[in-house]
Amino acid sequence: MAQKKSPAPARELLFGNLWEFDPAPESASPNIDSRYDLFINGETVAPRSGKYFASTSPRNGEKLAEIAEASPADVDAAYKAASLAFPKWSRLPGAERGKYLFRIARLLQDRSREFAVAETLDGGKPIRESRDFDLPMAAAHFFYHAGWADKLEYLAPGRKASPLGVVGQVIPWNFPLLMLAWKIAPALACGNTVVLKPAETTSITAMKFVSILSAAGLPPGVVNIVTGAAETGSVVVGHPGAAKIAFTGSTAIGKEIQRAIAGTGKRLTLELGGKAANIVFEDAPIDQAVEGIVNGIFFNQGHVCCAGSRLLVQESVTDAVLRRLKLRVQQLRVGDPLDKNTDLGAINSPQQLRKIQALVKCGLHEGADMYQPEVSLPKTGWYFPPTIFSNVSMSHQVAREEIFGPILSVLTFRTAEEALEKANNTRFGLSAGVWTEKGSRILKMSGALKAGVVWANTYNKFDPSSPFGGYKESGFGREGGKHGLLEYLQLT
Ligand code: NDP
Numbered sequence: 001m002a003q004k005k006s007p008a009p010a011r012e013l014l015f016g017n018l019w020e021f022d023p024a025p026e027s028a029s030p031n032i033d034s035r036y037d038l039f040i041n042g043e044t045v046a047p048r049s050g051k052y053f054a055s056t057s058p059r060n061g062e063k064l065a066e067i068a069e070a071s072p073a074d075v076d077a078a079y080k081a082a083s084l085a086f087p088k089w090s091r092l093p094g095a096e097r098g099k100y101l102f103r104i105a106r107l108l109q110d111r112s113r114e115f116a117v118a119e120t121l122d123g124g125k126p127i128r129e130s131r132d133f134d135l136p137m138a139a140a141h142f143f144y145h146a147g148w149a150d151k152l153e154y155l156a157p158g159r160k161a162s163p164l165g166v167v168g169q170v171i172p173w174n175f176p177l178l179m180l181a182w183k184i185a186p187a188l189a190c191g192n193t194v195v196l197k198p199a200e201t202t203s204i205t206a207m208k209f210v211s212i213l214s215a216a217g218l219p220p221g222v223v224n225i226v227t228g229a230a231e232t233g234s235v236v237v238g239h240p241g242a243a244k245i246a247f248t249g250s251t252a253i254g255k256e257i258q259r260a261i262a263g264t265g266k267r268l269t270l271e272l273g274g275k276a277a278n279i280v281f282e283d284a285p286i287d288q289a290v291e292g293i294v295n296g297i298f299f300n301q302g303h304v305c306c307a308g309s310r311l312l313v314q315e316s317v318t319d320a321v322l323r324r325l326k327l328r329v330q331q332l333r334v335g336d337p338l339d340k341n342t343d344l345g346a347i348n349s350p351q352q353l354r355k356i357q358a359l360v361k362c363g364l365h366e367g368a369d370m371y372q373p374e375v376s377l378p379k380t381g382w383y384f385p386p387t388i389f390s391n392v393s394m395s396h397q398v399a400r401e402e403i404f405g406p407i408l409s410v411l412t413f414r415t416a417e418e419a420l421e422k423a424n425n426t427r428f429g430l431s432a433g434v435w436t437e438k439g440s441r442i443l444k445m446s447g448a449l450k451a452g453v454v455w456a457n458t459y460n461k462f463d464p465s466s467p468f469g470g471y472k473e474s475g476f477g478r479e480g481g482k483h484g485l486l487e488y489l490q491l492t
Contacts, residue, residue, distance in 0.1 A: 012327065021333065024340040026127045030118035035066040036207035038074055038227065041081035042220025044210065048073045053229070055204060058124035058346035059337050060380045067203045070226035072235045075195065078224035079241035082166040082193040085221030090163045090191035094150030101146035101189060103216035108139040111212070115205055119177055120337045122204040124346030124382070125300050127338050137462060138181035141480075144464035145185035148485055152190060155482055161489040163191030164267060165243030168236045170257075171206075172249045173199035173348050174303040174404075180206050182479050183246055184223060185464075190488040192243075193222050197236045199249075200229040201349045234260070242266055244488070248305075251402075251428075251473045269477025269487050271305065271469055273402040274430030276451065277423035278308030278459060281416075282317045284435035288457065290324045293408070296433060296459040298332065298386055301344055302406040303352070305474075306431035308459055310399055311410045312419050318412050322390060329386050330373040344406055347382040356384050356405035363389045363398035368409070394422060402428070416441065424450045429471030433459045452478070 035052065037044040052066040070078075089097070108115065116130040125134070152161045167187045171179040176198055187194050198206040206225055213223055226232060230253075237245050237257050244267035247257055251272040261268060278296050280289045296308025313321050337345025347353040364370055368389040377383040384405055392399050392409040399409045413419040423432055432451040434442055446454040452470045455461060462468070467483035469475060477487050 014327070021341045023336075025336070026117055026120070026131075026338050026340060028113040028117050030121055031114055031208070032065055032118055032121070032204060036203065036227065037068045038070055038078070039207070039210045039213075039223070039225040040074065040078045041224065042214070042218075047071060053200070055122060055201065057121045058348055058382045059121060060378070061382075064121060065204060067200075067207070067227045070197075070228040070232045075226050075232065075235045075239060078195045078226050079166060079239050081221035082195050082224050083241055085219060086163075086165055086193045089193055089219060089222050092191070094152060094191075097188060097191065098146045098149035100216055100218050101142050101149060101185060104212055104218075105139045105142035105146060107212045107215055108135065108142065112136070112139065115177060115208060117338070118208055119205050120345070123173060123176055123202045124337050124348050125303075126342045126345040127340055128342065129300060134175060134178045137464075138178045141178075141181040141185045141464045145189035145485075149189040152485070152489065155485055155489070156491050159491045161190075161491055164488060164490055165192060166241050167192045167194050167244045167246060167488065168239060168242035169194060169196040169246045170233045170236055170249065171196065171198055173202040174300060174305070176202035177205040177209065179248055180209060182248075186479070186484050186488050187246075188222065190485060192488055195224045195226060195236055195239075195242070197226050197228065197233050200227075203227045237261065240264075244268065246477075246487070247271070251475075254475055267487070269469070269479070270475035271477070271479060272430075272473060272475040273428055274305045274307070274470065274474050275310055275400065275402055275426050275428045276306055276308050276431040276433065277310045277312050277419075277426075277449075278433035279312045279413075279419050279423060279435065279445065280314065280317065280321055281434075281436040281438075281441065282314040283437045284317075284457075285437070286317065286321060286324060289435040290321065290328050292433065292435065292457070292459040293325060294328055294332070297408045298344055298406050299460050301347055301384070303348055303404050304460070306453060306460065307404075308431075308433050309403060309408060310423075311408055312413050312422055313410060314419075315412045315414050318410075322388075322410065325388065326371055326373070329371075329388065332373070332386055334375045334383060334385055335378055344386060347384050347405065350382055352404065353382045353384060356403060356407065359398060359401060359403045359405075360387060360407060363392070363396060363407075363409070366396045366398070368392045368396055368398060394425060400426065416445065420445065420448050424448075427473040430469075430474035431455070
């Protein structure tokens with residue numbers, strides 16, 4: 001009998017540091033003003049307090065602009081403007097509202113390079129991502145919802161769908177313009193008017209967006225944007241003029257908001273934190289899975305609520321997956337987010353960097369093994385290298401807390417049941433990933449995983465038509481798709 005030949009070891013092209021990349025800085029101008037006021041009733045107005053705060057670039061710590069700090073009186077003016085605009089806007093035929101949304105989408109496309117550079121400077125994400133993901137997705141959300149504006153009656157046949165009124169929206173710093181689009185586009189398509197507060201550290205693209213609203217000829221008061229920190233956010237949430245609050249951010253603040261508006265009759269959607277399990281079975285295409293793992297945790301420096309931050313690998317392939325993962329991570333380029341070659345940019349703020357550093361220290365203290373490739377980080381700005389913790393157990397903090405940084409915790413499993421048990425053993429339930437050749441296993445796992453989104457043999461894929469949202473402490477309500485539209489409508 002012929003002896004079976006063992007397969008030749010896979011060849012790997014490893015160039016190490018053989019070549020240096022020349023810098024490839026993006027050169028389009030971001031057109032950032034030195035100062036941004038509030039946007040109320042179709043006009044930019046100075047804050048009544050006269051106070052402004054500095055917005056700095058995480059790329060190098062340099063000041064980019066001064067941002068107005070909205071007081072309760074400013075928030076009140078914004079709600080009044082939105083309330084006055086509501087009757088006319090909500091009665092406008094859907095096709096007419098849709099035209100405004102189409103215009104906004106087209107204008108965003110026209111100015112996408114400029115907005116991408118501003119987003120990268122303000123938030124620290126690589127220009128490759130703001131250019132190829134944030135901007136196209138933001139425009140896609142306006143296009144998608146423009147199409148729905150005159151078809152709302154098909155969402156719930158036989159029932160009447162009416163807008164809710166003025167909607168208060170509070171968004172985070174990880175996808176500033178995209179979160180704005182996720183919030184504003186469905187609200188307007190359904191005939192609501194809006195008061196929106198961007199995050200303190202990333203208000204610039206929201207304030208640049210004001211010029212797009214003006215160019216689109218959006219009637220005054222339909223969208224109002226008030227900038228500021230947590231205090232401004234809590235005034236937006238607590239204002240009696242709000243018919244609904246839509247919030248994306250941390251679970252702690254989400255709970256606070258839920259308590260604050262309990263009993264007021266306001267509708268609420270919360271899109272909160274996550275600690276997703278990305279599960280790799282032994283029959284998975286390993287190279288493809290490694291790309292998915294890298295994209296799952298290092299996209300946007302891991303500042304992603306649905307990041308695949310817990311890697312669950314079947315024991316028989318753990319060594320192979322870890323070896324290839326480490327090789328792949330060595331190839332990642334960390335540094336200036338404005339450079340088109342950069343894979344991991346800057347950490348959004350010094351506070352976030354401190355949180356990441358503290359949790360990494362905790363991982364080491366608890367006995368996990370840490371791997372970081374050799375990278376030289378820029379001397380100014382806020383950066384953290386891609387980090388892999390292996391030998392992690394379920395009780396470790398790095399396996400339980402949302403780190404919101406480029407930190408991957410690796411756990412192992414033997415059977416599908418064990419993988420499920422571990423994946424669901426978390427207070428979060430936003431997303432998960434499954435890597436396997438077996439279709440039946442994909443169906444079984446995705447049905448049993450307590451997560452709002454489950455990706456199979458891919459990760460971090462988004463589309464405006466797909467609903468997104470969580471279970472458990474990841475929040476409730478959905479954004480995107482038909483489900484997302486229904487959150488902005490009253491059905492009778
Ligand atoms: P927050 O939840 O504090 O911020 C989200 C938004 O809410 C911001 O606009 C913030 O304003 C605003 N806000 C803060 N406090 C209140 C309040 N009491 N009432 C109303 N609005 C409020 O997140 P952080 O920026 O502090 O980030 C902390 C952690 O939260 C991160 O490390 C990460 O783990 C998680 N996070 C999760 C996100 C997700 O998408 N799931 C997004 C962002 C953070 P301002 O920023 O101006 O203070």
